[in-house]
Amino acid sequence: MTRPVLQMRNITKTFPGVTALSDVNLSVRAGEIHAVCGENGAGKSTLMKVLSGVHEHGSYEGEIHFEGEPVAFKDIRASERRGIVIIHQELALIPYLSIAENIFLGNEQTSHGLIDWNATLHRASKLLKRVGLHEKPQTPVADLGVGKQQLVEIAKALAKEVKLLILDEPTAALNDEDSGKLLDLILELRDQGIACIIISHKLGEIRTIADSVTILRDGRTIETLTVRENPGSEPQLSEDRIIRGMVGRDLDHRFPDRTPYAGEDAGEIAFAVDGWSVRHPVDHHRTVVDDVSLTVRRGEIVGIAGLMGAGRTELAMSVFGRSYGRCTGGKVSVGGRDVTTRTVPHAVAAGIAYVTEDRKQYGLNLIDSINRNISLASLPKMRRRGVVDEHHERSVAERYRKSMNIKAPTVFEQVGRLSGGNQQKVVLSKWIHADPEVLILDEPTRGIDVGAKYEIYTVIDKLAAQGKAVLFISSELPELLGMCDRIYTMAEGRLTGEVTRAEATQEVLMRHMTMNRS
CATH class of the missing domain: 3.40.50.300 (P-loop containing nucleotide triphosphate hydrolases)
Known part of the structure; x- marks a missing residue:
């Protein structure tokens, strides 16, 4: 059995009124692809933010050991210096800088105290080729779609000396072909001895590349399962078994039975x-x-x-x-x-209503509350004597919070604090109420x-x-x-x-x- 390169023990992380993680344990072996699964809000991203120093040491309980030594990261740069690189689900790119500038932002290629643009562009081209992106390094990131921007993020991570690569929903914005190329790249990194932690809701991906999977539910470690005995062997773990661990029950049908519309104007x-x-x-x-x-x-x-x-x-x-x-x-x-x-x-x-593919940038006001976001597309309906009726706005939001099963204590919760699935329910509620x-x-x-x-x-x-x-x-x-x-x-x-x-x-x-x- 390969020695663990990472051990997280009894990690507990709380926010005001919410326990996001409670005594969570995670062990990752060197050269292993380890998946972390769970429903939205299970604590996966929070755990990775603790590991990478986004949540600094002292803001959580528990201990982290990396390469056999205890570590205490005060910020993300400290974790990167140890070789831990995280690619967040939320893209962290500056749209009006070029691809090359984004890749090496904070990690500039210099010569005699100045940026070496020839070296920057040359190395950026090699990284872009490695992730399968055929754009020129000088291209502004603003000209790229969200899928291509995700590939730039991955190239940016690969530009650093990485020992443990954390990927939070790396293929969420990619189609099947590009996802396949990325998964092949992750397998290559594993073969080079780089350990990878991958968070993904695409269970087929997990069965394709992961060696082990740890399942979280409601901020707690439920179990760690072996996907395959040896790298390259056939997976022994079924998607249904992973789902049962995630939701605590069997999910017999992935899609609801279609009920055809039978109104007078049907067809x-x-x-x-x-x-x-x-x-x-x-x-x-x-x-x-x-x-x-x-x-x-x-x-x-x-x-x-x-x-x-x-x-x-x-x-x-x-x-x-x-x-x-x-x-x-x-x-x-x-x-x-x-x-x-x-x-x-x-x-x-x-x-006409449009639910955008990029809910964080175009679909929601992340710093505002659930009730304000739900009312945005139908403010005239909320109006009373020329101003928004806040009581009506609140009652509408409360109705959707219950009917859409939005997991939040109140409708005044800031949308940016919700999990991705609950954010998407808020977007849908906004447009459904617009009728x-x-x-x-x-x-x-x-x-x-x-x-x-x-x-x-x-x-x-x-x-x-x-x-x-x-x-x-x-x-x-x-x-x-x-x-x-x-x-x-x-x-x-x-x-x-x-x-x-x-x-x-x-x-x-x-x-x-x-x-x-x-």
């Missing part, structure tokens, strides 16, 4: 996009959405599948108030009538555990059963197959196929998603 086209074309916001000669036409009927859940860069998010954002790029043609109709979506208020007034006719969901379950996913799937299914038209964008093909009535595929900004639920398989979708532009 009518509720949402249509016709001939929609959009150019890149910076490079106006580059078309990112090219002559896209699609429809969604009342009570229907329609998916959009595509690889990174296919144009799915660009399509959704441009339709929703021209929030992305420059629209060069096309029209949008809701309920059979053409509507104006030149601004976000126009789109909302037309009955849209069309709901565009862009990666609605990204970074969310299986239990919370099922709850969100149930909410989506109920909305469709009420006659809402749902457009569902996801990088997880099993999710699209389990939830959607029809699925469109996109590649290089164009629609490449339309597949019914009965015809859809992962192989069929991938074939359409990889079609070359004609």
